[in-house]
Amino acid sequence: MSEVVLAERPLVDGDKPPLPELTAPAKNPLLDHAILPTLLRLAWPNVVALSAGTIVVIFETTYIGRLGTEALAAMALVFPFVMLTMTMSGGAMGGGVSSAIARALGAGDQQRADTLAGHALLIGVCFGLTFTVGMLIFGSALLQLLGGRGNVLSQALGYITIFFAGGVIPWLMNTFAAILRGTGNMKMPSAMQTSSAGLQIVLGGTLGLGLGPIPQFGMPGVAAGTLTAFAIGAGVMGWYVFSGRARVRPTLNGFRIERGMFFDILKVGAIACFNPLQGVLTLLIFTHMLAHYGTEVLAGYGIGARLEFMLTTLAFAVGIASVPIVGMAIGAGRIARARRIAWTGCAIAFTVVGLLGTLIAIYPHVWVNLFTNDPGVREASRAYLATCAPMYAFLGLATVSYFSSQGAAKVLGPVLAQTARLGFVCAGGWYLLSIDAPATSFFWLAAASMVLLGVLSVLAVVLTRWGPKSGPVPEVRPALS
Template sequence: MPRWGKRRDGPLPQPPRLAAKELLDGPILPTLLSLAWPNALAFSAGTLVAVAETSYIGRLGIEALAAMALVFPLVMLTISLSGAAMAGGVASAIARSLGAGHRERAENLVTHALLIAIFFGLVFMLGMLVGGRQLLEQLGGRGDVLAQATAYSRIYFGGAVLIWLVNVLAGVLRGTGNMKLPSLLIVNSAVIQIILGRTLGLGLGPVPQFGMPGVAMGSLIAATINIGAMCWYLFSGRGGIAPRLHGFRVQWALFADILKVGAVACLSPLQNALTNLVLAHLLAAFGTATLAAYGIGTRLEYVLATIAFSFGIGSVPIIGVAIGAGRIARARLVAWLTGLVAFTVIGAIAGAVALLPDPWISLFIRDTGAYAASRQFLRTVAPFYAFIALASAMYFSSQGAGNVVGPVLAQTARLVFIGLGGWYLLSQEATAESFFALTATSMILLGLLSCAAVAVTRWGPKTDAKR
């Protein structure tokens, strides 16, 4: 009988990953770091893709660069929703089931996770194919810029199911404690995407130049290759759990177990995107130099966030297994230690940039006015990126525990704080430096409220033990 057929729960095989027992009983800090470093490598590869794409898209012309700037937030939102949010819910549910010793339930969760990925992928595909051009036009797209952004989005979002599948499959593997395989595949995908995106976008030898649609196609081909690799790994039984197809039946309780974390977690990237839009709108009133300074700051925040995500995602399976096994004290200790590590590491890097901002600024601009505004922004705001890292750690730790409502509400509080604070400062005709201070204060608020949410939220399964 195939390895993904019906079978009784039994001892987990020992594939090349951390076994559930190691996640449950191993020393916390070494285990966390062993799970974090592959993610850091993978996220670094993602940053490299963004830089490389900007480079060769620039060779297509300024309109192509503007088109990519228009569609990129929608691409990143899709990746965040499917990867950091929904995939986190998948990893949490699987880790909790394995921690409770319910392997059969974990395998059924994998199948339900794949159905969720297909459903949301189709929703994104149909939504963007029907209304994508109108949305891009509302975001400011005009003329050739709108045409190129639409051409890219039709290819990319036409394959949205692939993007959702690849990220959810990675979440499945992370739920078992296997961080290395999905991370290595992301690195592999980055290399393929850079090569194919450049080749199909600009043309090479007998390959014609497809422009922006070619760049999008490179992303989808890379995702397809990764899907094939992860499906082979899981269906062959090498992952320790495999999707159950034989005798499969839909169990709404399993959908609920994933979505109670994944669907709520989706609100976090949505609110983060809205927060950035509000801040950009407020700072745009002070001119191009100030807006450019904010853009340089957000680039730094993005880079530092990827490091913080590495620790946060690494905590999900450790906490999930501990929750499933009823080891609540260990789960909370992992959460606080993850927060401390993320706060310390990001705080040290961001603090160094605040003290010596010029090397970072010089990567992007030479304009004197923008340079001065960027120095002021980074010296005011950068030290407090540590609180963003702390909030990220609490967000992912809560995913592992299966209750992410608190950190999401902390994001809501930050958004409201910025909205009300920004309105007040505008009424007082405040300076740009006051808005910088508002931004920094909102980061402190987010970090502290996220910690408070973890401290007061009850952790511990109520129904996880039931299959």
């Protein structure tokens, strides 16, 4: 808010009362700086953190492979549930937390931002406990439903029993990260997630395989290493937030539950949780359909899917960065700026991801030959990449549209776009199986579903009203605290 300063010289006869003098408010970089450099400045720490997550997957696969083929199969069974936990707590509910805090700060309401942070932590604890209870009770049945049997099932149960017994830990870690990102601080959570990734590799490998006097605990040891790394990351970020070093400090003294605070977070986060859920379901259904064509086709698709994961990480980095910038603009009533941020992020993701995907489509051997020497697998993977890799650009569009919509608290449209993609893959896959179509037809189905998702997500942003329902909102330009 602008500060009114009155002249201090006393009035004498004949003087007129002085007019109030307005001092210029301090600039908020997220509200006043140029969009493109601000987006890039916030995105690069996320690229580092997400790349570290990719490295963890590679190392984890390597040392779990030393435990045997059954351990690898067990990890494949538990991976969807672990990823669902991380994407829900980080990208979905975490986006709701970042959005609510950013909108409060954009409107200049510090007290509301602090109160929202306290409610966010309570939501994280409740969701973490829900995952703990659900997986410990129904985990065995879910793993068997995915095909877990014998020693593979036993090892998978060993992992989820440890990991989900501490299910609150990853939720707290990602909630603290979301609180910080809502203030525009990307470096601290990214640094801690990168450090946690390094600890996860060291601790998971040590406890899983054994080292010196430390015995080999197998899959439970891998899970314990992961949880320990997450707990350290959550602890450091928690200390940082509660010490007052962040722009928000969760209100705990005299804490009272306010339904409005829960609603502000959950109206974005709860709806957004359906996005990763549908994404995992689409992946499982598509993989199940491709399994009809044999191991070589399935393995070739898996190699292509790894590249898809790596390239869309770049779009995630831009998308996560867009949440607080869009949120603060919305909170300040600067709707046009919020939309420009969304389109700038979409353009970056579409261009970068599309360009890299197209290069791999032209030279697929650069990627494929890293993973296999099998001629059948290579051929299947090349066919998949030639068809789908250029379409990764549309996944980039969908990703940034989804996160920008979180910042605007209007996430339903992009979530429904993911629903449409799920239905399209199911219906198209059923038809292709019914006519005994070749495997390459499924690759075209995958490519078409990416285009559909990207186009519908952008349309959702275009057609959804981000501003107030009636009348303009006065623009607010709060000073940074």
